[in-house]
Amino acid sequence: MKRGGSDEAKRRAGESAAEQVEDGMIVGLGTGSTAAHAIDKLGQQVDAGLDIQGIPTSFQARANAREAGIPLTTLDEATPDIAIDGADQFADGNLIKGGGAAHAREKIVDSAADRLLVVVDPTKEAETLEHPVPIELLPAARQPVTDALEAAGGEPTLRAAAHKDGPVVTDNGNLVVDCDFGTIDVPAELATTLSQIPGVVEHGLFVGLAAEIHVGTANGVRVVTP
Ligand code: 5RP
Secondary structure, X not given: OOXXXXXXXXXXXXXXXXXXXXXXXXXXXXXXXXXXXXXXXXXXXXXXXXXXXXXXXXXXXXXXXXXXXXXXXXXXXXXXXXXXXXXXXXXOOEEEOOOOOOHHHHHHHHHHOOEEEEEEOHHHEOOOOOOOEEEEEOHHHHHHHHHHHHHOOOEEXXXXXXXXXXXXXXXXXXXXXXXXXXXXXXXXXXXXHHHOOOOEEEEOEEOOOEEEEEEEOOOXXXXXXX
């Protein structure tokens, strides 16, 4: 899916993270237009002899990895040494993810990895998180989850599909709401609140997971270490 930010900056970020991957590594493969650049670069490195296996975080990441010629495995078989993934916003090392509705599997793979390298363009940087938080939920739980999110101070909006009547349906067969909480002063607290709502499959707050954030710019890459 095409989203905002310069593609050149995204490419720099993706390639910078891909360069940290070494022979023999298991690599979590993130979703989105910036992570796709990392996957492309890894594919080139595999062509040149790099021996790795990837664990995709979504249908699209799997398709990108297959196209790039990266051998794949699963979390049943291996644990990622490193994961490379994008973000919709970052502040103080914490992330909001889920612009591609892939955050449930992304969080599983990214959390399992020894190190998560986040790849972004400068439009993703904020002083404080305030982007609406994507929340994947079971379809049968839509109303009670909506009520609970409103009680927690959020304004949830069911994500509509772009090329289909009705809502986005995730790779896992669930729905997504984007929940506006305004400025998120204590992300860990909100993350705990969201995780405790019955029917929530996963939310897009990634707290304390990033080891490095590679910010591609117009002429280079800035690496932020939280
Ligand atoms: C998908 C994600 C993406 O990583 C996030 O939306 C960033 O995407 P992009 O690099 O295209 O801006 O969380 O669920």
